[in-house]
Amino acid sequence: MDYRFVKTTCPFCGCGCQMFLEVMDGKLIGTLPVKNAKMNQGKLCIKGWSAHEFVQSPDRLTQPLVRKNGRLEEASWEEALDTVASRLSSIRDAHGGNSLAFLSSARCTNEENYLLQKLCRAGFGTNNVDHCARL
Amino acid sequence: MTNSIPEIEDADCVFVIGSNTTEAHPLVAYRVFRALRKGAKLIVVDPRKTQLAQLAHIHVRIRFGTDVAFLNGMIHAIVKNNWQNREFIEARTEGFEDLEKMTQKYSPEEASEICGVPTDAIREVARLYATSKTSTILYTLGITEHSHGVDNVKSLANLAMLTGHIGKPSSGVNPLRGQNNVQGACDMGALPNVYPGYQIVTNPDIMAKFEKAWGISLSQDVGRTIPDMMDGLIDGSIKGMYIFGENSVESDPNIHHVRRALTSAEFLVVQEIFLTQTAQLAHVVLPGASWGEVEGTFSNTERKVQRVRKAVEPPGQARPNWVILSEIGRRMGLKMDYSSAEDVFEEIRSLTPSFAGITYDRLHDEEIQWPCPSVDHPGTQFLHKGQFTRGRGLFHAIAYRPSEELPDAEFPFILTTGRRYAHYHTRTMTVRCPSLEREFPGPMAQIHVRDAEKLGLNDGDSIKVASRRGEIVTPVKIGDTVPEGAIFMDFHFQEANPNWLLGTSLDPVSKTPDYKVCPVRLEKHPTDGL
Ligand code: SF4
DSSP: OOEEEEEEEOSSBTTOOEEEEEEETTEEEEEEEOTTOTTTTTOOOHHHHTGGGTTTOTTBOOSOEEEETTEEEEOOHHHHHHHHHHHHHHHHHHHOGGGEEEEOOTTSOHHHHHHHHHIIIIIHSOOOEEOGGGO | OOSOGGGGGGOSEEEEESOOHHHHOHHHHHHHHHHHHTTOEEEEEOSSOOHHHHHOSEEEOOOTTOHHHHHHHHHHHHHHTTOSOHHHHHHHEEOHHHHHHHHTTOOHHHHHHHHOOOHHHHHHHHHHHHHSSSEEEEEOHHHHSSTTHHHHHHHHHHHHHHHTOSSBTTBEEEEOOOBTTHHHHHHTTOBTTEEGGGEETTOHHHHHHHHHHHTSOOOOSOOOOHHHHHHHHHHTSOOEEEEESOOHHHHSSOHHHHHHHHHHOSEEEEEESBOOTTGGGOSEEEEBOOTTSOOEEEEOTTSEEEEEOOOSOOSTTOBOHHHHHHHHHHHTTOOOOOSSHHHHHHHHHHHOGGGTTOOHHHHHHOOEESOOOSTTOOOOSSSOSSSBTTBSEEOOOOOOOOOSSOOOSSSOEEEEEEOOTTOOTTOTTGGGOHHHHHHSOSOOEEEEHHHHHHHTOOTTOEEEEEOSSOEEEEEEEEESSSOTTEEEEESOOGGGOGGGTOOOOBOTTTOOBOOSOEEEEEEEOSSSOO
């Protein structure tokens, strides 16, 4: 039996409670509040206590999908990434960078948000990037 | 937030407006309970009788969308009774005369006329807030999700500056940010007008700095906001869209409009962990690794930057988002050869002064709140100490404007929306947490007993809710949580999602849609149950 705790931050609300993910044999089995975190002091709400459950859902996407003849079909990473880069570039070349728009995510990490806005601004020359802070 | 969450428990007066704190921010509510135990006065301003409202010393049951009138009434009472903080106003602010002049039109009597709050309550709330030693304001989407959300926020800032309740421990204006990293997404410049660290895109020096760092020329035009992007897809000025971890189809107001927008796209990419309704419309779907499977950081509502860590491997071929985004960047000719999330963070801190002093090493055993300009800086527990960002704090004289769409004979009820304790937004994540699904398995609208009597409804009956945009059917719960003439619905369930009904009224400045005031008609629905 391989049993570990990994310290992390709750993925649900802006409180940012500190928790340990419990991992047994490569699977998430639960969460535990960090007792000496200033904010949550050993507490979690019901969402935090259940946070590990969605990660291993059978509904997770496991393969890139590309639409062919109107249907989303499984594809290789190379094909999916090449399609994204070439279709977005051809729209930019034909209509300018401002004909593209990027939506980032308030659920994802700082590093990921940084890279998305960099991709938008540096890769396509537009400031059309936003996320749902307004919503 | 200008302050930190733990400071709330030491406030003498906690002023909660437009926040269902116990359900939306449970661990902030816990600090409010601690404050109560330490003797704080609690004021809750909300049309609904929320759990926190029931514990309040004063529950101000304001009419929907009349916050500015109420707050101006408070300001009027404070000035009239000389409860303002003269020293603070003189030393730290400007524009007080304009505010004083404008609020003369909002005597408690006049304000009461608009917001429906008794004059005595306006005066008493004003006294408690102004004269307590420390007073803190907590607010959320009940303030911002209006067609006049920016006015609401500025009015709260007026109140805090007028009384000097800002820039010290346990005193400030504290928006409770909803999603786990909405603060961080803003901090990282996922906004049309700013680069990371709120550095504005129209400033040539800033642009030059980023052009040098990224090795490419950049655009000086401010970009478009989400509602504007959706309109752009429909009118053809936007042709391609990249959606990263966002279920727009179910979370934006007016679902018909968003569906039409996204299906108009020539090319739509969605990077996601589940095949959401939005992903189903895409031309390419990229499977990202989830929380629990990647390294990185979130910024919480207190501006505290905290680590998230990898515990397990992503399923199948799913890849960390930073890897996917770098792969596309490389194909576009950018230098994006990062070796880890930490590597990305190093680039962030080299370009973002408020993050410059934060490192993964420090986050290992320190709790750091930005701004943190250097590695020997401890971080910043509360903002605006001694000085505001712009120097002097500016009062904004703001007149009350009614909500854009008001009830009439055809649509006499006000629909207002919000979230539930056990769920989170469109439930993409929580529907897959069995413990949370059990807790709150289906939609349930709330209406007042007297309205239920008039409509001949019993608990659990179904009603049809119709607006100018569409109609949905939902079971109802009868009680006195919502006032007469109103209906409350959550937005967690696709089958009864009030976003089908909402309009597209936006705040003119922030472009935030109005999720809180929408006129509707209610009818008993013939079939029992759903
Ligand atoms: S445990 Fe609850 S209160 Fe804490 S961050 Fe998660 S959702 Fe928010």
